[in-house]
Amino acid sequence: MKQFFGAFFGSVIGIILATIIAVVMVVGVVKSSFGGPDTKDEDEISTAKENTILKLELDGPIIDREKENPFKELGELASFADKGGIGLNVMLDKINKAKTDDKIKGIYLYSKHLEAGFANIEELRNALEDFKKSGKFIYSYAEFYGQKEYYLVSVADKIYLNPQGDLDWKGLSMSLMFFKNAFEKLGVEVQVFRHGKFKSAVEPFLLDKMSASNRIQSETFLNSIWNTMLAQIAKDRKISVEELNKMANTLQIRFPEDAVGKLVDAAIYEDEVIAELKKKVGVAVKDKLNLLEFEKYEPKDKKVVAKDAQKIAIIYASGSISSGDGGDDEIGSDALARTIKEARLNDKIKAIVLRVNSPGGSALASDVIWREVVLAKKEKPVIVSMGNLAASGGYYISCAADHIFAQPNTITGSIGVFGLIPNIQKALDQKLGITVDTVNTNLHSDVGGALRSVSASEYDYIQGGVERVYDIFTKRVAEGRKMSQADVDSIGQGRVWTGSDALKINLVDELGGLNDAIAYAVKKAKLTDYKLVELPKQKSPFDAFLGKKESELESRLIKKNLGISYTYFKQLQKIVNVKGIQARLPFEMLVE
Structure with missing residues (x-):
């Protein structure tokens, strides 16, 4: 009987939840279609036209595979789902197709706070580098460039920074958290079994800082990542690796004007960047710029593949x-x-x-x-x-x-x-004040x-x-x-x-x-x-x-x-x- 009522009420609750979600969706569709303020930029368009510039907003995580959004076609409700991040697979595909799309004249990178690993950034950067080989341009703007964001956008033809913004350039750092002292205070003993003198995963439970071997390997791979960044930035910005390191070591980039002529091309506001984009594609100042959000870009696949391929x-x-x-x-x-x-x-x-x-x-x-x-x-x-x-x-x-x-x-x-x-016996x-007594059938049962x-x-x-x-x-x-x-x-x-x-x-x-x-x-x-x-x-x-x-x-x-x-x-x-x-x-x- 108890199971029957549990199943019954569970079903009722499920129906109620489904009904609520359906109502919310309908209201959202109506609202997005007939009401509510329009938050879209006046220059933004919904489909690619002649002389279009793709706007890629670099914000949030970059994940390998984009998750499907059940509310994608429902206007404002698209933000209702947890997308998990920008899909690298989708970005690579769209950038590759934009390269040969005659309607797309360039890409505008709007950088915010990017949460991504260095390898995914490298892959996206390589795709943008390849896009430029088509003769099309890439411009970038941000109010703030972190080091990861800057490494990605350093591929751009023009890099702009808000005149009251900031650019972080100080080198890479890696931190590990150690729990040894905390566990000792709590009375928790962590018993560790391992093979590998470099297997640093167990060090937080044994030490209060990195071992010598762990520090060596950490410095080696951190410098390897940094040197890769420096080499690419030096090539694209025509600045020597020595100068880039000097800027980091002396904290030379304190204000936006310090970066002008070096890491960025100008410190200007976004409306001024839009004016530069209009000039680039031959649009009059008073006319509208065709900016298409990256998510809304749906390129047609020119390659025809047989169904049984x-x-x-x-x-x-x-x-x-x-x-x-x-x-x-x-x-x-x-x-x-x-x-x-x-x-x-x-x-x-x-x-x-x-x-x-x-x-x-x-x-x-x-x-x-x-x-x-x-x-x-x-x-x-x-x-x-x-x-x-x-x-x-x-x-x-x-x-x-x-x-x-x-x-x-x-x-x-x-x-x-x-x-x-x-x-945790001691803890x-x-x-x-809790004690434990155990009964075993054999010597090592527990x-x-x-x-x-x-x-x-x-x-x-x-x-x-x-x-x-x-x-x-x-x-x-x-x-x-x-x-x-x-x-x-x-x-x-x-x-x-x-x-x-x-x-x-x-x-x-x-x-x-x-x-x-x-x-x-x-x-x-x-x-x-x-x-x-x-x-x-x-x-x-x-x-x-x-x-x-x-x-x-x-x-x-x-x-x-x-x-x-x-x-x-x-x-x-x-x-x-x-x-x-x-x-x-x-x-x-x-x-x-």
Whole structure:
């Protein structure tokens, strides 16, 4: 009876919620169609016309794959859904098509606050560089340029800054949070098991600062990222690398006028930028400029592909790796392995491009995915395209591929494993006055629990498991990369590498982005006429919206309220939820 009433009231509540959402949608459509203030810029248009300039607003996260918006066609309601960020896949496609679209004369970058990894920025920057080869222009404007934003827009023909704005130029910094002292005060003992002297993921629980080896690797990859930025900016702005470093070391850029003639072309207001754009495309000052928002640009595909054309599958693997089906920002081994298997068994799919953007996670889950990559490779080409991160477990699932692409500033490697078991017995007893008594059937029944320390023999037992996983991990890499296991171990031990350094030690095959990986897959599969299919299939927009887990909704609410502090909250949350042997990067590396 209790179950009946639970199901009954659950159904009633579901109907009520669906009705409310439907009413809100109808009201929103009516409002957007017949009422409400028009917030659109007077120069903005809704479709491409002759002499159009694309306006790309750089604000928020850049994610590998854009999520479908169930309210896209419903005017103001489009902002009702959580888009998750700007899709790199969509941006690359539109920029490529705009290059040959006669109606599009140039791109206007409006920079705000970009949340993106360096590799995704590199990929977008390369696409803009390629766009310029068509003879079309790129102008940029911002009230504030952070270093990531500036690196991206430095490709522009003209860079403008608000005369009361700011440009951040001081070099890169990376921070790690250490919990050792806090846990000691709380009476929590974190028992650590690891292999790899560079496996810095466990250091926050053992130390109060970076170890010497961790500092060396951090300085190496941070300088590698910075040097990549400097080289590109120096080329496009015609400023020497030495001068760029001098500007950073002396904090030379204090006010907008300090950047004029160096990092920017002029310090002017946006209306003045619009005037410059009008002049560029030959529009009179009093006439309207055709500015088209990037999201509204719907280019027609000039290439006609037969309905029965062969396919290249792009499979996205983004987030931490865990067992099961995963979630929006998590790679579930069952779900990803199933997707790879389906692509393997589909005769129409002639090659697979696996797009990896992951810091790793469960070693077991990583191995499950690795197995499917190996099986797929026997049937058709498998090419990996690394995004911002493809490290530890992220590298584990990549290493068996036929060919691996990475950006110069991709973070990869980190071939090492660890395990954590917290012991909260002292915290319960001394801080809360709670004692625990346990009954076991066997001597070690409660090993791995959080209520006591492990014994010496139990430590050896768990450490043995860690050593075995590391041995298997390095064997997988040796087989995939055609190296000796000893050579893998010499560059492994948990050490993190950038893509440019990984190329030198044979962890990757080539520097490039997603489009380069697709072109390689096409060539490998010997295709001329083909279609791209993105996998796994996204949930229907309404299923995704209505099927949000309670934990996901809570996370969004917490993130909104905590702001920048959410990063540290998420870090602690991940620590608490660690289960099994891990192949992953430090929980959070903050590079600014």
